[in-house]
Amino acid sequence: MLLAWVLVNLIKNLPTAHITRPGTASVVFNSFSGLQRGRVLRPGAAFLTPGVERGIPYEVRIQVWEFTDQSTSRVASNPVSAIAADGQSFSINVNIALRLNPDTLDDLHAKIGENYILTSVVPLVRSKFRDVAAKFQSEDFYRRDRRLEVEKQAKELINAELPKTQKDGKNVPMMSVEWVYMETAAFPPALRESIEKKQVAGILAQTAGVRAQIQQKETDRALILAKANERAIELKGRAALLGGP
Template sequence: MDNRKFLPFIVIGVIGLFILFGLSSSIFYTIEAGERAVIFKKFQGGLDKDNVIPQGFGMKAPWNDIYVYDVKESSVEEKMDVLDKNGLSINVDVTLRFHPIYDEVGYLHENFGTGYVNTLVIPEVRSAVRQVMGRFTAEEIYSTKRSEVETMIKTETERSLMQNNCQMKALLIRSINLPDQIRAAIENKLKQEQEALAYQFRLDKEKSEAERKRIAADGEAIANKIINSSLTPELLKMRGIEATLELAKSPNSKVVVVGSGKDGMPLILGNN
């Protein structure tokens, strides 16, 4: 049997294998855990942004391009100088944790591309920090309204990222640093305010105590006035007779002097 007639097919097959091997990286792809991908189809309408490719093995036409996104939670740290309401420079250290919205990777790629962290995330964080802190004074940011400032920055950053297909997981303001002279002035002012509040508290306490004593004294005076007005001679005489009778019934030894004392009352002398 003459095998030479199969030689062209063998050559074609070998060439095909070499071509397939050479193009394998352009045909086959693997999406790892924690990744999503989108395909750009050059001859079929461009970016297929509505069909996000999940993890796993797949094939594509060699002329199409695939873009892989890491959708695991990531973080960025930013140190920036911002201005307060009065134009004072403040140094802020911020950490943001985020990830792309899994099913919206195509739209994220269309609008920002694979460098979305630098073109979207960091600028939005910086913008939110600057805008919010520009509404407050350094003293408010440093002390009385720090919690409110942090909440507003988180809310504005989260809203902006969500509108652009990213989800914020957390935003942490690690530090807020003022110039030493300004910080010392603020701390001294806060100390004086605390001392003034403590002094006012003591004054209020003393006023309250004085008022309590005045009310108690007024009540006692009114009570004494009522008692004094009710102590008539007849009442006192009756109470004396009652007391004498009770003492007479007592088993304790006593001396009773029968006679007319003041108001006609007997005198009773006794001991145990």
């Protein structure tokens, strides 16, 4: 009986394989000593002590998170509310592509935890997007070039303040935003209609300007041809006089 008990306990305490799936990395938590700092399991099999050690997986591929009121599996929070430089309030759906740094997962788990989206990412994205939006006019959110500039500045500000940690004496980001994408801004209907009318008027004015330039070029061309014809007639007249009896 004693031998059987010893064998059972030996089998129970044999290391078991922990599988880390492709696209993920795992930190290791020890029931007695806590998180094993400096140990991050990459895709593949690793042996852990049953009942003592367990692997906690994190997605390290790019994850797209949405700030929207729609029901999807990628929702981080509801739409972002902001105020443009001209004082107009609006809300907008924002999407971000986030990637965790696998080299710093142990620090991420220790300092922030698995709920990093709600505790770190969501409030930072909201804050920085509002900061950027306050620099742009309402109509800028309907212009492609200005929208791209908003997205660029938002990405830069967010990445500058995402959590970092010390690794080998260097300040290393625990995560990074690969891109920011804005959907259509939801301004009050009256303002949106006014902006759209202004845009149409601008397009018409631009078209009229182009047409005026074309007409001017045609006029200049006609004048040049007329002067050329006049000069040709004058030269022919002189030639006739010189060739006369």
